[in-house]
Amino acid sequence: RKEVEQDPGPFNVPEGATVAFNCTYSNSASQSFFWYRQDCRKEPKLLMSVYSSGNEDGRFTAQLNRASQYISLLIRDSKLSDSATYLCVVNMGTGGFKTIFGAGTRLFVKA
Amino acid sequence: GAVVSQHPSWVICKSGTSVKIECRSLDFQATTMFWYRQFPKQSLMLMATSNEGSKATYEQGVEKDKFLINHASLTLSTLTVTSAHPEDSSFYICSALPAQVQAFFGQGTRLTVV
Numbered sequence: 244r245k246e247v248e249q250d251p252g253p254f255n256v257p258e259g260a261t262v263a264f265n266c267t268y269s270n271s272a273s274q275s276f277f278w279y280r281q282d283c284r285k286e287p288k289l290l291m292s293v294y295s296s297g298n299e300d301g302r303f304t305a306q307l308n309r310a311s312q313y314i315s316l317l318i319r320d321s322k323l324s325d326s327a328t329y330l331c332v333v334n335m336g337t338g339g340f341k342t343i344f345g346a347g348t349r350l351f352v353k354a
Numbered sequence: 355g356a357v358v359s360q361h362p363s364w365v366i367c368k369s370g371t372s373v374k375i376e377c378r379s380l381d382f383q384a385t386t387m388f389w390y391r392q393f394p395k396q397s398l399m400l401m402a403t404s405n406e407g408s409k410a411t412y413e414q415g416v417e418k419d420k421f422l423i424n425h426a427s428l429t430l431s432t433l434t435v436t437s438a439h440p441e442d443s444s445f446y447i448c449s450a451l452p453a454q455v456q457a458f459f460g461q462g463t464r465l466t467v468v
Contacts, residue, residue: 341400344397346397
């Protein structure tokens with residue numbers, strides 16, 4: 244089983260749609276969680292951190308469920324500019340601290 | 355946010371030659387940096403963890419003699435791809451975590467071996 248698994252993509256949605264991405268992680272001792280966005284041929288950029296209490300930033304809402312080892316990202320009112328790959332990222336502190344990426348979910352928002 | 359600078363941003367080299375990629379933390383000290391590789395339409399795969407003043411830790415399947423990592427100072431880690439071959443062509447990205455929280459990435463290096 245992969246350490247971090249994400250929904251297979253791609254997601255093709257019209258502008259204005261609401262889209263949800265899911266992610267699960269295998270290591271229960273994982274310490275911190277993030278969603279990153281990666282545009283084609285560019286480095287990943289932090290979108291938002293993920294907390295058990297939930298985290299909202301404008302049209303984006305992230306949620307963490309530690310008991311289920313599950314992370315989600317909700318994008319409301321999708322814009323064309325939201326088209327990108329969204330990466331679920333987990334920091335693991337056991338056996339040496341390291342950052343593990345999910346495979347990414349490609350989102351296409353169309354007019 | 356913190357700044358991580360990677361150089362060069364792209365390089366083309368002949369098969370059999372070596373290429374060095376630098377990763378610098380510009381406004382913080384990084385005892386640990388990470389090197390990733392990304393093939394087209396795939397996710398970032400962790401290659402190795404670079405530790406300042408000690409040997410790097412390589413992920414399973416990554417050849418340590420081919421991908422030499424040196425972390426000689428708190429702000430610089432280098433990755434050298436030795437005897438590069440076309441199958442080594444990829445996007446290489448480094449990252450560092452100030453205070454071990456969120457990762458900041460270098461701009462990435464696109465390596466093409468011809």
